Amino acid sequence: MLRNALSKASLGRSVSGRLASASGRHAPGGSRRLASQLVEPKQPEVVTDEIPGPQSKAALSRLGLLQDTRAVVFAGDYQKSVGNYIVDADGNYLLDLYCQIASIPVGYNNAALLKAAQSPEMASTLANRPALGMYPSKDWGSTLEQAYMRVKPKGLDMVFTTAHGSDANELAYKAAFMYYAKTRRGGTEGFSAQEMSSVMDNVPPGAPDVAILSFTAGFHGRTFGALSTTRSKAIHKLDIPAFRWPRAPFPQLRYPLDKYSEENAAEESRCLAETERILHDNPMPIAAIVIEPVQSEGGDRHASPRFFQELRSITKQHDVLMIVDEVQTGCGATGTFWAHEQWALETPPDMVTFSKKMQTAGFYHTREMVPDQPYRNFNTWLGDPSRALMTRAIVDEVLERKLVEQTRDTGAYLKSHLEPLAIRYFRVFNSVRGEGTFLAFDCTSAELRTELLHLMRMEGVNMGGSGDVAVRFRPMLTLTKAHVNVFITRFESVLNKLYQKHWPR
Numbered sequence: 001m002l003r004n005a006l007s008k009a010s011l012g013r014s015v016s017g018r019l020a021s022a023s024g025r026h027a028p029g030g031s032r033r034l035a036s037q038l039v040e041p042k043q044p045e046v047v048t049d050e051i052p053g054p055q056s057k058a059a060l061s062r063l064g065l066l067q068d069t070r071a072v073v074f075a076g077d078y079q080k081s082v083g084n085y086i087v088d089a090d091g092n093y094l095l096d097l098y099c100q101i102a103s104i105p106v107g108y109n110n111a112a113l114l115k116a117a118q119s120p121e122m123a124s125t126l127a128n129r130p131a132l133g134m135y136p137s138k139d140w141g142s143t144l145e146q147a148y149m150r151v152k153p154k155g156l157d158m159v160f161t162t163a164h165g166s167d168a169n170e171l172a173y174k175a176a177f178m179y180y181a182k183t184r185r186g187g188t189e190g191f192s193a194q195e196m197s198s199v200m201d202n203v204p205p206g207a208p209d210v211a212i213l214s215f216t217a218g219f220h221g222r223t224f225g226a227l228s229t230t231r232s233k234a235i236h237k238l239d240i241p242a243f244r245w246p247r248a249p250f251p252q253l254r255y256p257l258d259k260y261s262e263e264n265a266a267e268e269s270r271c272l273a274e275t276e277r278i279l280h281d282n283p284m285p286i287a288a289i290v291i292e293p294v295q296s297e298g299g300d301r302h303a304s305p306r307f308f309q310e311l312r313s314i315t316k317q318h319d320v321l322m323i324v325d326e327v328q329t330g331c332g333a334t335g336t337f338w339a340h341e342q343w344a345l346e347t348p349p350d351m352v353t354f355s356k357k358m359q360t361a362g363f364y365h366t367r368e369m370v371p372d373q374p375y376r377n378f379n380t381w382l383g384d385p386s387r388a389l390m391t392r393a394i395v396d397e398v399l400e401r402k403l404v405e406q407t408r409d410t411g412a413y414l415k416s417h418l419e420p421l422a423i424r425y426f427r428v429f430n431s432v433r434g435e436g437t438f439l440a441f442d443c444t445s446a447e448l449r450t451e452l453l454h455l456m457r458m459e460g461v462n463m464g465g466s467g468d469v470a471v472r473f474r475p476m477l478t479l480t481k482a483h484v485n486v487f488i489t490r491f492e493s494v495l496n497k498l499y500q501k502h503w504p505r
């Protein structure tokens with residue numbers, strides 16, 4: 001059903017007119033445009049009374065016979081989606097500030113990515129998928145250099161490619177455990193007969209009780225090892241057997257940071273002291289800690305560079321590895337390519353995991369993290385070279401178009417608009433925070449957040465939440481100040497609607 005029936009005919013005309021110009025679906029000569037010729041609209045366009053609209057609902061009822069669709073927001077039309085705008089099955093054009101859970105780097109139907117997707121190299125890579133640990137192509141080394149090593153975190157000279165974010169963490173943990181065992185054996189991997197037999201029964205000493213320490217509200221994925229370190233929501237963990245690994249407190253900071261600097265420093269010191277106590281007293285030895293630069297799924301929780309610097313010193317003192325999970329923060333969104341660059345650590349982390357905007361997953365590491373024997377951290381595909389070609393094209397785009405710098409500017413502009421709105425509309429939201437465009441705010445209740453996200457969607461802006469009450473910004477690196485202006489206008493309109501409904505004068 002089209003949005004209000006008011007003059008269906010005229011609306012129909014204007015809708016189709018807008019779609020033609022907004023989506024650029026028709027080439028000037030009347031023929032259908034190629035995806036790479038699509039043009040971003042200047043404004044969102046919402047043409048249905050509800051989202052999901054009728055076409056989305058039809059697609060979902062069909063899909064629902066085959067898969068669980070209860071988390072689906074709407075069905076997308078990825079042939080028409082363009083730049084910062086996602087198009088749904090009903091032809092609604094929404095400014096996308098959520099971007100497939102923070103994982104679209106440089107825009108829908110980006111011309112450079114489409115070109116890479118259509119290259120003969122890509123066709124060959126897709127048609128002939130190698131088991132990379134055994135039969136990599138002769139070009140795999142140079143692909144790794146161009147896709148990953150050009151943007152490698154300082155001090156980490158090797159990269160291990162994996163399937164997705166949870167997998168990246170899972171395999172980084174395995175590397176940490178093997179490194180831990182090797183150092184405890186005096187640097188060798190000579191296994192005892194008892195280790196060799198006990199490991200087949202999943203008991204020590206072959207399968208030792210060793211832990212990864214994670215932090216309250218952290219999210220590191222949903223595979224078994226990763227899930228044991230995930231602490232954000234019970235529903236992700238319920239009914240799944242887990243390792244009995246410890247959890248340290250993550251600072252609960254108050255915003256604005258400069259107003260609460262003393263309390264926040266005290267809170268960070270408390271968390272550091274407790275982390276140190278756990279590393280010292282935990283009955284199960286700890287091989288590594290894993291931490292996100294910004295706890296993302298857990299509600300956009302931040303800590304200061306000082307916190308991370310001191311945490312790094314503590315891990316060094318206790319001879320424990322530091323794994324930084326940049327699955328969500330990596331690839332530029334915080335205004336530096338890797339968020340942890342902003343901590344200016346004296347010694348780099350031991351491993352940095354990535355996925356999402358990189359469009360391939362894995363972890364950077366030092367040579368020391370490579371087990372002495374082959375086949376130990378291993379699987380059939382060890383990543384996907386076709387996706388790595390996309391990562392290469394993404395990194396090209398990001399570097400050539402200086403998108404990290406753009407993100408820094410656009411983010412500062414967005415934040416400067418959000419902060420005064422948070423004061424004016426304090427009954428709806430507060431605690432604006434973040435770096436680059438990796439921003440967030442808290443709604444004053446979970447119910448209000450649901451209402452706000454829904455109203456924003458109906459205004460043509462797709463957004464998402466994190467934690468219990470936060471709304472997170474996860475736009476592409478291609479977001480500009482013009483997009484921010486579009487967002488702010490619509491956001492103010494929604495804030496006014498919420499005030500009129502809940503606090504009428």
Ligand SMILES: Cc1ncc(COP(=O)(O)O)c(C=O)c1O
Nearest residue numbers: 164165166219220221325327328
């Ligand atoms: C910080 C972090 N780590 C790990 C993961 C897991 O990644 P994936 O869902 O690709 O397995 C996520 C996903 O949201 C994440 O945000």
